[in-house]
Amino acid sequence: MSLLLVGLFLFFIMAGIPIAFSLGLSSLIYLLIAGIPLTIIPQTMLSGINSFVLLAIPAFILAGNLMNAGGITTRIIDFANAVVGHIRGGLALTNVASSLGFAGISGTALSDTASIGSVMIPAMKKQGYGAGFSAAVTSISSTVGPMLPPSLPMIIIGTLASVSIGDLFLAGAIPGILLAIGFLVVTYIISVKRGYPKGERQPFKTVVTSFFGAFWALFMVFIILWGILGGYFTPTEAAVVCVLYALVVGGFVYRELNFKEVPGLLVSTLRSTSSILLLVGFANLFGWILVSEGVPVLIANGILSITENPILVILLIILLLLVIGMFMETIAALVILFPVLLPVATSVGMDPVHFGVVMVLTLMIGLSTPPVGVCLFVASSFAKVPIGKTVKELVPYFAIAIVVLLVVAYIPQLSLFLPSLFE
Structure with a gap:
């Protein structure tokens, strides 16, 4: 069955x-x-979404929408361009660096792809970058976002495993930065090889001005971590604080948020949230059936019957998740597979927080792989280029992403060091 x-x-x-x-x-x-x-359908779906922590999802999405409408995207891009725009392939490097900065705003890779891609891809094509390369850089760099707070996948994991969301936020920081550095290196090497253009070096005053332009947006990450780790508020309360912060910054600091747009942003947030919660609900139903059929035990026994060597078990889990990530949306995969694979991971000594980071990082790669890579499709549509051409340009990025993934998987302290400082 x-x-x-x-x-x-x-x-x-x-x-x-x-x-x-x-x-x-x-x-x-x-x-x-x-x-x-x-009757099991509404019961299991409700149990899957009936969580106080999940209330953080619509609030963080709304905060991101408000900050984006308030001019945050252009300010982050301006700051990134001021820092790295003068290097060969500067606009492509700016694309990656912008995704790193934008990560603390949206919490989802797809939002990063849509927000940054709509600005950067046309600009890159205009300056002579290949359409496939422009789409590839935008698609793969957006996968850095969910590794950094506020990360919706990390919130889902915290809900599923009763793990501290603050610890998960911290645990993803170093792996996320390593991933961004890897993408910057690959982008630079390709840009030098192809002779892509570079911009003019900006005066120090311009760099400082652009930093302060983006500061209030980047400061939101500090508010989230300070509030949660300091025990001042829960992740859900932190999300609400971020909404109020975004209203103040967008409306009174940047003065670009038109309050007449807020109702439309609320509707957009409701649409995004409803689709996510519907997915979580159906995934919980699907997962309940798998558990009732004993599939988690079969998978665990299947993996451990092949080998009990921790190194090989972790490798088998990663291979499984890479394949799953090619066909299944990230949140659905987390809801269904995290409870299944967590006992296998802990049986070979993986910390739940470390495993959560590894699982999110692995599934993020799937967002840029066919046949169901949503970031791949969105970036390619912005660039008006066939999917196959974008995938071809993504090959070196996949290689560096796999290297970073294996390093993070086999060196737990890269994930656990920051959370250990706050124990």
């Missing part, structure tokens, strides 16, 4: 049905065939 469930799910995905509805339809058919009362 579990094979029927998974088979139906894969069939619906290949038929082009959205992930959330593929999960729901395959679960519904399974329940009808198995003769299980359909």
Whole structure:
């Protein structure tokens, strides 16, 4: 029966049905065939989304929308360009650096791709960068965002495993920065090899001015970590504080937020939140069926039957997640697979926080891989270039992402060092 469930799910995905509805339809058919009362559907879906911590999701999304409408995107890009724009391939490097700065605003890779891509991809093409390369840089650099606070995947993991979200936020910082550095190095090497243009070196005064322009946006990350780790407020309360902060900064500091736009931003936030929670609800139903069928035990026994060597077990988990990430949306994969794989990871000595970081980092790579890489599709559409051409340009970025992933997976202190400072 579990094979029927998974088979139906894969069939619906290949038929082009959205992930959330593929999960729901395959679960519904399974329940009808198995003769299980359909009342289990609302019960399991409600249990999956009935969490106080998940209230942080709409608040962080709204804060990001407010900051973006308040002029934050252009200020972060201006600051990044002032710092690295004079280097060969400066605009491409600015693209990566902007994603690093924008990470503390949205919490989702797709938001980064859409916000930065709409500005940077046309600018890069205008300056002579290849369309495929412009899309590739935008797509892959946006995957840095969910590694840094406020990270929606980290919030989901904290909810699933009752792990400190503050610890998860901190744990993703060093791996996220390493990933960004790797992308900067690859971008620079390609730019030098192809002779892409570089901008003029900005005067120190311009760099300082652009920094203060972006400061109030970047300061939001400090507020989140200071409040949560200092025990001043919960992650949900931190999200609400960020909404108020975004209103003040966008409306009275940057003075670019038109308060008449707020109702529209609220509607956009509701749409994003409802789609995420619907996905979480259906994924929880799908996961409940998998548990009732004993699939987690089968997977755990299957992996451990191959080897009990910690190095190989971690490698097998990573390979599994890389494949899953190619076909399944990140949040759905987390809700379904994190509870399944966590016991396997802890059995070989992985800390839950460390495993959470590794899982998010692995699934982030899938956002830029076909056939279901949402960041890949969005960036390619902005660049007006075929998916295949973007994927070809992504190959060296995939290579460096895998290297960073393996380093993070096998050196736990890269993830656990910062959280250990606040124990």
